[in-house]
Amino acid sequence: MLIVSSPPSIIHVLIDILDVNDNPPRFPVDIQKIEIPETAPVGWRVSISGATDPDHAENGTIGKYELVETLITVDTPAPFGVVQGPDGFVYLEVVGKLDREQRELYSMRLTATDNGRPELSASCILNIIILDINDNPPDFGIRSITLHWNGLPNTQLFQLNATDADSGDNGHLIYRIHGPASEMFSINGHFLVTQNNTECLPRCEFVIEARDSGVPPLSTTLNVVVVVEYGNEHEPNINIR
């Protein structure tokens, strides 16, 4: 027998589930590849993928990002920092001079930490590739040269070996002879050669230009003097200044 002393009632209970910081931040990918031209100035920024955190309020707020090199091989600190913009995006910022000819790859660890107590963090790798810009002119290593030639045609007078520190087309060199001397001399590959049946003056002065294939190209010149010594049976010889 069931005795009910009062009518049944419904009790509303509000249960407030408090968040605890049980989720670390998460990056969308483990490795991010970033390309930056070597002429990017200090203050230049590029957007990177930041971390998210599913917790509530401060437990889900990324309080700080830190950036360190994965392998510290040189004393100079890497020229990069990380900033959180007011727009909520995360940026990699250039904070020092870049030079691809000195270093073209940086591998850095980006760590995101939330504002929870205790705080939780996570990290990903940034592989930063420095892109080549045509910022080096060709270099002959010398400014002028005097060559002694015995007057025989089809003679290799000199090997042109200018260098250019840039890569790809930015360092690919093409040589040209300027002025009327191009009728007497030509460039065959990397060699300055005399033309067939050349009637040369006893002394010729001209300029050879080395130009790279960058956009825009850079060039440098070499002043050349050729002294003709008919009847000299020896190989061409060279004086460098």
Ligand SMILES: [Ca+2]
């Ligand atoms: Ca969290």
Ligand SMILES: [Ca+2]
């Ligand atoms: Ca450079």
Ligand SMILES: [Ca+2]
């Ligand atoms: Ca160059």
Ligand SMILES: [Ca+2]
């Ligand atoms: Ca360069």
